[in-house]
Amino acid sequence: MYHFDWAIFLKYIWPPSAFQDPLIRNGLIVTVIVSVVAQALGVILGLFAALGKMSKLAIFRWLSEIYIWYFRGTPLIVQMSLLFFGFGVTHIYDFPTIFLGVVAISGAIQAGTLALGINEGAYMAEIVRAGIESIDPGQMEAAKSLGMTFGLAMQRIVLPQAAKVIIPPLGNEFNNMMKTTSLMVVISAGELFYGFEQVNARIFKPFELFIAASLYYLLLTTIWSLIQARIEAGLGERKGTTKGPGMMQRLFTGAGGKGVR
């Protein structure tokens, strides 16, 4: 019979003691920062891809289609490995460590963040496009009749309204992103799951450690759910529209869960 090691388990689920291990502390920080940066990159790329897809010029439409096709049609783990190992071995780009003051950002973290962000952009493209298309074309016409350029009309009139449609699924994407960062373990980027893997390699307590790891992810996604509910309540209030799914519903129906990409 397996002897459950409570001492190890409690040490690693209790943040003050777990954080004494820099693998866990830094891993958690990296996971949060990488999630935010990759999601931001995804939103920006998604916006351009969505506009490209809706462009009058065929070349932009094709570029967007190919981008979305490839990044939604292949596994993220393959994209990430190709970017880090493939680009490294061919010296297309070696991902040298970047130093920002006292912080060193490893090549693996850079490549992982980039892969996550580019992959996310392909998914965000559809979300952004749906948001833009939900806005009455009369809004763009009214803006143009006032002399606005396409860009100004997007920025001032269409996107602020589309945001209301985009933000709820964007929140779900971010929830997913925080979990998906764990795939960076394949390129040994020092995020949270990598931290637990390394501890496990040292003491071999996979049952205790991976339960502890899952609790940290649960903590992150739960905190985010609370923040997301606040944001969406704010959106609904301002516009006087109906509310999104409630807190409990959001936690227990797995809104946004999409599995491995």
Added chain:
Amino acid sequence: MNAEPIIQVSGLHKWFGMLHVLSDITIEVQPREVVCIIGRSGSGKSTLLRCINFLEEPSAGKIMVDKLVVEAGKKGRANRKLIHEIRLKTGMVFQEFNLFPHMSVLDNVIEGPVTVKRMERAKAVEIGMMNLDRVGLLVKKDEFPNRLSGGQKQRVAIARALAMEPKVMLFDEPTSALDPELIGEVLNVMKKLAQEGTTMLVVTHEMGFAREVADRVVVMAEGEVIEQAEPASVFNSPRDPRTQALIERYRSGGAK
């Protein structure tokens, strides 16, 4: 007629695919003139109006607005700039109002002056308030559009277009989306603008308005201008049988 029209449309054609919706349209609008375009639904009158500020791209022909000439089919930066300038000289009022729902009434009205003309906010607010006052809605300046009635929305839309201080106001069936009891307040605002000397080109089904306010009435059918004259002549002695049918239906109460 005066020598220098403010709008001159000549030889305008528009195809939607195989559909020839505008066929060799030539019309003029003089400064301070009120011109109403009437005709049955599908006669091309809205498309004509939308070609003047290039919300629709003309297929052939020439559009002149306040000395700026754009020929159909031309591309490129210079052409885009001309279209931009023409849009600055024309104010447009839509059938569906198209107010910006995420902005207050006053912000709707000052959006153009602030972001397009780069006017100082204080100055834009001053102009915005003046134009809201013109349409009688200064008291609603802090409301959001979803709190206004249809008639009020359309009056705000008029103020928004006026705030850009255009040379010509284009109205695209401004009362067609309104409940009957709200039509009057919009028409009254338009009448007042006409009396103040605003140059207006109005696509409308409101025969009473055309008859009373217009200096000239343009009648369209099947993508062509079939008749244009002073309202008295169009309404009392229409020449084209299609105009006669249109006027007849209006007299018998079925204005649409």
